[in-house]
Every structure is written in C-alpha cells, then in structure tokens.
Amino acid sequence: MKTVSSLLDDHWYERYKKISKLNFRSSIYDVTNRCNLRCKGCFFFSSGEHEAAAEENDIEKWHAFVEKEMERGVNLAILIGGEPTLCLDRIEAFYKRMPTFCATNGLIKVPRDRFPDMMVGLSLWGTPEDEATLRGKDTFKISSANYAGDPHTYYLYTITPKQLGKTEEIIRKIKDVGLKVHMQLLSNDEGVDGFSWKPEELIAIRDEMDAMLDAYPETVISCKYYHEIITTGQMLGRPFGWLECPSVTIAKDNREPQPKRLINFIRWSSDLQTMHRCCTSETRDCSTCKDGAAHMSWVMVNKRAHMRSTKDFQNWIEVYEMFAKLYQFIPW
16 A cells, blocks of 8 residues: 555655645635626626625625634635625625635735735736737736735736747736736637637647746746646546536535545525535536636545555645645745
C-alpha cells in the first residue's frame, strides 16, 4: 500500500503538511439577482437563474442565515451574483463571520476600510475587443484603477478562443498594475459565434497557459496539471461531466453511484431558500463545462486516486495549493 510518506521526499512532504489540515467546507451564495453588466456567456442570466427566486431584502435574515451556515459547517463563503458589490451589507453579513471570497466585475470598488482583507476576484474576459463583444464594455480600465496593487485581489481571467496568441498581452497588463491572475476557459453557454472551443485550439491554449506560468511565475497563480485538466477534460483517464462533478448541491444530488464530492456543498439563491443544481448553470451541458473551480475541486476530492505514483500525487498537491492560495488560506 502506498502512503504519503512513501511517495514524497522531504521538500514535497513539507508542502503537503501545509495543506493537509485545511479541510475546506465551501458553499456558494447568490448575493443578488441584479448586475451592472449583461455578459454574453454569463451562466447566471443565460440559464434564467436570476428569475429563480425573489431576493431577500431583510438584512437581519441574511445575518441569521449565515449563522445557520456556520452551524452547518461551512468555513468558506464564495459570493457571486448578479453583482455582489451592489449589496455591501449582505457581503458584510458573511465577512464578519467567516473567510469570504467575493467575485465581482470590479466596476464598484469594495471599500477596504470596511473589508480590509476580504479576497476579491475580478472577472476579465480578455482583450478590450473581446470584452466589448461579450460584456458591452472594456472593464479592465475601470477595475484596474479601482484595485491596482491590492494584495487581496486577483484577476479571474476567462480565456476565449479569440485570445490565442494574445494572453501575454493580458498577463503583462495585470502584472503592470501589481495584481495576480488565475486563468480559466470560457464555456460558451449562449453560443456566441466564434467563441466555442475547437480541439486544436484547446491544445494550443494549453501550451500558451504553460508558457505564461513559466514566464510570469510571480503573477500567474496556477500549475500545469490544472492546465492539462481544464483543456482536456480528462483526469487519470476519466472524463469530466455530470457523473464526476464534485460541485453539485447535496439536496439535488441523486447520482448513483455517487462520485467523490464536496462535503455538504450547496449553492444558494438570493432568497436564502432556493437551491441551484451546481456551481454553474442549471442548463449547461456538463460535458462542455470548463469552470475552473469545478475542475480544481474535481482533482482535490480525488486524493486517493492520485496516490498511484509520486508524480500524480505531486500534481494533486499543486492543485490543492493553488486553490488554497486563491482563497487566501496560504500565502501567494
């Protein structure tokens, strides 16, 4: 039987020890149904999730809800929307109680006197031309002015097929404003012409992502195994999809046999009662999903499967470290 200590040398064992007790218990929360952008490809609006339930407007009910989530064992709140920064009082209900991550388009600056160390992820969908096509405006100019040099902020860079050969231009801009970046791929939920991935484009973008990690290791938060997983949709010979995804709301998970999954994971609507199917779209074809967090979680919950060799287990450690850095459980 292979054990952790039999697979790792002293260096890798020390790295393993730093993450082995983190014990994430995350859930995702729609803070509001409203947004100040309407992006083509946003799963929230394309699947009609913004109409699934009416928002809860009583802030005291938000505080009571977060208390119940803590009792349920949640120790990482991932806030999405709509646009969470439209409702700072709701964000504060989480932030006062547990580690909190806020995903935002960055058009509104989170006041750091109120949220001094909250982790913020800024969405970015590529070049100014791509942003104009998919989001209606170039958000980088505004978001970078709001958050330049912020040590608790990174860009969540969604790469599209249109950006092949252009990623270094984006990474360099992010480096120049003193921020970090994490990369994922667009899932073209609304079928915008020219934004669906072809097999040869996925091969090419994987090489480009690897090259960006090599060239900008202080800026890019990633690892090459993650690039392999998200571009191939394969892990240890298994395809990603409904039968494998770990990020399914527990009350809606009727799969048999049940795969390795996030413990007690729920994605809550902004009425604090309705549950969505998973971390992304209710209507998305899971076999085409390229969500970065779902693929990271897929690796993380399959620790035992990666203990078949030293290299496989080192890959698992690197993905786990990446996730922990992105949610500020360990330093960059």
